[in-house]
Structures are given as C-alpha cells and as structure tokens.
Amino acid sequence: GDFDTIRLVRDQASAPPLAQAMDPNNANFGKFWHAGLAGLPAGCNVAATQTIDTTQNVDGQWRLANGVTPSFFVFSQLLLGRHQSVLRQGSTDCTTGASNKTPLIARDDYTDWRMVKIRQPADGETPTIFYEIPKLRTLDEMVLHTPRLGFMTTPGFFSTWMNNEDNAARVTINQTLIVALGKSFEGVAVTDFSPPSIDAEHADPESECYGCHQTLDPMRDYFRASYTNFYGQQLDPDRVDLQADFVFRGVEAQGNGVGDLANTLASHPDFPYAWAHKLCYYANSAPCVEGAELDRVVAAFRDSGFNFNTLVTELFASPLVSGSACVAGVDSGTTATIARRSTFCNQMSQRTGVEDICGIRTHFRDATTLQNKVRDAVASVPDDTFSRAVVEPVVIAETSMFSRANLEAACVQAATNGFAAIYGEATSEEATLSMVTDLMGLSASDPRHAEALTILRDHVAEAIEEGKTEPQALQSAFVLACMSPSVAGVGF
DSSP states (O other): OOOSEEEEESSGGGSOOHHHHTOTTSTTTTEEEOTTGGGSOGGGOOOSEEEEETTOOOTTSEEESTTOOHHHHHHIIIIIOEEOOEEETTOSSOBOOOEEOOOSSOGGGGSOOOOOEEEOOOTTOOOOOTTOHHHHTTOSEEEOSSOOOSGGGSHHHHHHSOOOTTTTTHHHHHHHHHHHHSOOOOOOOOTTOOOTTSOGGGOOTTSTTHHHHHHHHHHHHHHHHHBOTTSSBOOOTTTTTOOEEEEETTEEEEESHHHHHHHHHHHSTHHHHHHHHHHHHHHHSSOOOOSHHHHHHHHHHHHTTSOHHHHHHHHHTSHHHHOOSOOTTOOTTOOOEEOOHHHHHHHHHHHHOOTTTTOSSSOTTTOOHHHHHHHHHHTTSOOOBOOTTOSSOBOOOSOOHHHHHHHHHHHHHHHHHHHHHHHTTOOHHHHHHHIIIIISOOOTTSTTHHHHHHHHHHHHHHHHHTTOOHHHHHHHHHHHHHTSHHHHEEOO
C-alpha cells in the first residue's frame, strides 16, 4: 500500500488495468492515467510516462503538488475520481491542476450501511488495503493501523472538530467530554493536582486560564499519543508513549492513548446519564428531570451493558417522556414541541411509505421530483444541532411563522407530487381513513380518531362544492392532516 514511486501516463489508452495498477506484486503497480498531462504546454516535455519519486523533490522532476501525500493522491485518483495536481519542480507553467473523473466508489456504496468491526493489526498482520473496493464492499472486519474506537475517533467527529498544533487536541478532548459525559471543563482549579504536562503558557496558578488548563492539558494527551494534529496515526516517538491524566468530576485515572480514554469514559458515573439526557432533549427539547425515575431508567441502561435499545425503550416508556403518570418536577403536557426537520422527515417517510421522502439521504441526481421538492421546502425548518464548547444541544421547541410556513410548503409538495404514489387507486373514503390512521397516527382506538376523520371528509366535500376536483380536494385534505399537531409536532 506504500507508493514510493508513482508513474503517470499521458494517454488513457496506455494506462494498465486497475487490477494491475493496484497489485503490489505486479510490474504496473502504481501506474495510472492522469487527465491533466495531455493539456500541458509543449515546453513541459510531457513524456508518455512520468515517474514521480514521492520521497524527494528535485528541480526539473515531476512531483505531487500542494503537499498531497502519495496514499491520498492514489485514494483521490481512484476512489473519489479526482485527479490531484502534479507539477514539474521549478517550473510555473507545468502544473496540471485538478480534474474530476469517474470514481471507483459508487453512490450505491452509501446505501448499504452495516456494522463493521475495526481493529488494529496483530504483529506481522497486513492491514486492509484502502483501494481494494470489491473486497471492502463485503468486509465485516477492517484492520487499520490507526485506532478507531468509539464516537470520538470517527472521521465524522474529527472532521467536525479539526485540530492543529496550537490547539493540540484541546477542542477534541473537550468535545469528547461533552458527548460522552454531558459535561465540560468548568474552570475551577483542582487541589492536590500539579500535572507536569500542563502547557507552560497556562501553568501559573494565578492566571485566569489555569482552572481549565490544569485538567484540560494533561487529558488531551490521550489523543496526542494516538493521533497527529491532523488525526493520522501517531508515529512520533516523543508522543506515542505520552501518559495522560484524567481528573474530572470525581474520577481520577491515568493512561496512554484513546483506548484507555474510552475505558475511563465508559466507567464514569456521568456516562449513562449523559446519553439519557440526549434522548430527553430529542423527545422533550429539554434535559431529563433528575430524580428517582431517571435513576431507574439509567440503572436499567447500565444493567443491560449499555444496550442503547434498552435505554430508548425504558426512557420513552417512562413518564419522563410519556407524561402517563405524575413525576416530581415534570409538568404534564408541557413537553410538546414542533417536529424539527429530521423528526418530521422520518415521520413522513414512515407514515406515507415513501422512503426518504425529504431526500435527505438521497443524492439529488438520484432523487425523484417529490424528494427534491420536499427537500427544498424543509431546508429552512430548524433541525437538531449543536455549538462548539456548549454542553446543551440546540433544540428549537416553539413554532414560528417561518418554520410553520416551511412545513406547510413541504406538505403541499408531498400532496402535489406524491399523492398518487402514496394512495394509488384508493377511494376518497379509503384515502381519508389512511390519512387519519397512518399519516396522523390516530388509530381507531384513539379518542380523536372519529372527529379527525369527520373533519377531513367534510373538508373534501366542501372543496368539491367550491369547484375543486376530487383529487385536488384529497390533496388539500392531505395538507390539512400533514399540518396537524401529531405530524407537525411531537408529544401531542
């Protein structure tokens, strides 16, 4: 998988098959077509094949541009279909620029999500090769040198909280605590703790920064021992053996690398409560009320070995969310909120039978007219989100004329472009019954069912009396049902 030498051919017809170019045992290993070479000026003396020694930069020789590493160059070239720039060292006119070609990764590769185990290689074991796409599509285990465990080592987490030498993983460890434990550094100095690894700039106990950095700086070394500043595998001998200190909310531990950090977080008493509170924010737009009922839910979660399904079941069936019984500190009837974008779209997909009706998970080139229209309509509907260094998520609970107008626009688009797909040849009576039971979620046993059905059928009749066709009247009834509290809201 190393590319000390890369050979680039000028003409596509001269490129070897990818099976050879990606086989380390083949004479054509590391030999690829580059789309930008043929268009360079004659003075660049572009040969049929350019050989690039990726270990050095020599005037007059070809090299990879912009500091791109050999592995990323090949990754981008093949998997992403983007030919990165190459240049002749010392010449300003002999730079190819980048261009987009057909990638090996297809859009369908993002539709078959499944669980895959990721582990580090045993002694002498060959890691998984990133460019073996057919093999990657079928793997249930990947072997990588770089450690990947827990949410805090995923590419998504790292790309959200980017790092550099000045920050030196401070943002990474703080955001990790926020997600894992629902807490952040409070800026209060800890007694009887004088870590040697605190940054000298913040080492003065009298400085206003000391309260955070006293515990923040020693804890960041969990990440610095495992990753570079740009989240690659840590190979620096001065850092791989760093010992980190974890001193946070009554728990003290030491360790090396993200594996030890993960174990400390998982055993921290705040861990199960943090994940319960996340679900409360999702359901109630507020944290769970502390007390005996929350303690019961958390105990069930802990006793299940932190089975997330158990937490969801226990919490959503609890009066903390359902309001089915009086719980100290919980005001029944006050947890109703608007349906934010993700919730609204998921509800609409489930209740109409149209997969990804908002087109959120579908590439726009593959999306239907319905998906593209609804996606545009819900773009301004607030969604669950977060802010840097803030423990509480951003969960807008109250409606506004803007969010309501955008939800209504989405309902209109769903009715206009999706009615036939949802209801087919259903009669007016069948369609309105489905709107109540399926779309609004009011089963026949719900006391609101009969009145809701009457309202929709009366609406259809009145629309027809005013000159609308039956399909137009039914579409209007769909919008009315779609804007009802049980669809446009949560907790009604």
